[in-house]
Amino acid sequence: MSSDIFENPVNTREEILAATYRTLRDRGYADLTMQAIGEELDQSPSLVYHHYEDKDALVLACLEYLLEHFRDEYSYETIDDPRERLEEVVDWCFGTADADDDRQPFVRTVLELRVQAIHDPAYRAHFTRSDQVFAETIAAIIRAGIDTGDFRECDPNAVAETLQTVFFGMISRLFSTDADGWAEAVSNEVELYLDSRVYAT
Amino acid sequence: MSSDIFENPVNTREEILAATYRTLRDRGYADLTMQAIGEELDQSPSLVYHHYEDKDALVLACLEYLLEHFRDEYSYETIDDPRERLEEVVDWCFGTADADDDRQPFVRTVLELRVQAIHDPAYRAHFTRSDQVFAETIAAIIRAGIDTGDFRECDPNAVAETLQTVFFGMISRLFSTDADGWAEAVSNEVELYLDSRVYAT
Numbered sequence: 001m002s003s004d005i006f007e008n009p010v011n012t013r014e015e016i017l018a019a020t021y022r023t024l025r026d027r028g029y030a031d032l033t034m035q036a037i038g039e040e041l042d043q044s045p046s047l048v049y050h051h052y053e054d055k056d057a058l059v060l061a062c063l064e065y066l067l068e069h070f071r072d073e074y075s076y077e078t079i080d081d082p083r084e085r086l087e088e089v090v091d092w093c094f095g096t097a098d099a100d101d102d103r104q105p106f107v108r109t110v111l112e113l114r115v116q117a118i119h120d121p122a123y124r125a126h127f128t129r130s131d132q133v134f135a136e137t138i139a140a141i142i143r144a145g146i147d148t149g150d151f152r153e154c155d156p157n158a159v160a161e162t163l164q165t166v167f168f169g170m171i172s173r174l175f176s177t178d179a180d181g182w183a184e185a186v187s188n189e190v191e192l193y194l195d196s197r198v199y200a201t
Numbered sequence: 202m203s204s205d206i207f208e209n210p211v212n213t214r215e216e217i218l219a220a221t222y223r224t225l226r227d228r229g230y231a232d233l234t235m236q237a238i239g240e241e242l243d244q245s246p247s248l249v250y251h252h253y254e255d256k257d258a259l260v261l262a263c264l265e266y267l268l269e270h271f272r273d274e275y276s277y278e279t280i281d282d283p284r285e286r287l288e289e290v291v292d293w294c295f296g297t298a299d300a301d302d303d304r305q306p307f308v309r310t311v312l313e314l315r316v317q318a319i320h321d322p323a324y325r326a327h328f329t330r331s332d333q334v335f336a337e338t339i340a341a342i343i344r345a346g347i348d349t350g351d352f353r354e355c356d357p358n359a360v361a362e363t364l365q366t367v368f369f370g371m372i373s374r375l376f377s378t379d380a381d382g383w384a385e386a387v388s389n390e391v392e393l394y395l396d397s398r399v400y401a402t
Contacts, residue, residue, distance in 0.1 A: 169373065172312070
């Protein structure tokens with residue numbers, strides 16, 4: 001979803017965040033500078049400084065913008081087909097491991113930013129909040145499935161946290177190794193886990 | 202296990218690697234310099250340069266040394282109690298999430314080095330090999346359990362890769378967020394997964 005959000009920026013702030021997203025995706029965190037954002041916008045860096053005090057304020061605003069968009073789009077009032085929805089989430093996660101997946105450059109940058117969060121409380125606060133939003137979104141699908149009888153009685157939050165942890169482990173291994181085959185094997189095990197633990201027979 | 206390995210270095214090379222381990226653990230990758238290793242050893246940095254050409258050669262030698270030690274210690278000829286052994290592995294992994302765990306500083310550094318591996322083929326080659334060694338070690342335990350009838354017929358390699366992926370996801374989330382409770386919930390889900398997928402009833 002990420003890339004589409006920034007397709008039609010409606011004001012200068014959104015234009016800057018769109019340029020930040022593209023620069024993060026194409027160059028990574030280390031090579032993101034206020035100058036580079038300015039170039040991406042065909043503007044002077046002073047325009048960027050007028051809106052954001054430094055690089056990290058900009059990156060965090062971009063991440064927050066993406067998170068809010070995710071929350072708006074995926075916080076359903078009703079979930080008609082919980083199993084289909086959960087399969088979509090799992091497919092979305094494991095799709096990232098596909099070498100042709102065009103989200104890879106941005107997901108790789110998110111991994112870099114997670115390491116940034118080790119030493120930076122502002123990034124840590126963001127990722128704490130974003131893990132919470134993702135877990136709540138997945139848990140809501142599982143609760144809906146239990147209510148409709150499509151899913152077994154299980155701990156929706158624990159299952160959601162587990163899926164999220166597998167996803168971040170996958171990202172961490174994906175970009176730090178050249179091994180292949182393992183992501184498909186893990187995806188199969190996750191399906192077997194959902195079959196035995198979540199989906200009603 | 203890591204810290205004990207370096208307790209009694211038998212030669213200069215092992216002394217340097219021990220100092221590298223302690224410096225990585227205490228200062229992280231960014232603050233590791235040849236100078237800092239020299240200080241840790243009460244020696245001139247030229248001694249360090251005599252053995253290793255640069256910081257990354259040193260860090261990689263330290264990681265390789267740890268991996269070889271792990272391989273020697275955990276590549277059993279016989280596995281008497283596969284279930285007990287697998288529980289040990291899982292407890293070891295999830296023990297890392299305990300705030301009092303004294304391995305945390307080094308594990309956090311490993312996370313930093315995994316991000317280093319995004320742009321550095323030598324680190325990527327190391328982590329490719331180390332993931333393979335860990336997966337093979339866990340898979341051997343699972344194969345042993347299938348042979349003894351303690352475990353169900355399952356895909357040992359896929360289960361091993363899944364446990365490893367959960368572990369790296371846990372590390373990634375552990376140091377990039379301030380959230381708590383989730384690691385315990387995930388640990389419980391992993392037990393339920395092993396109950397339904399691996400352990401014979």
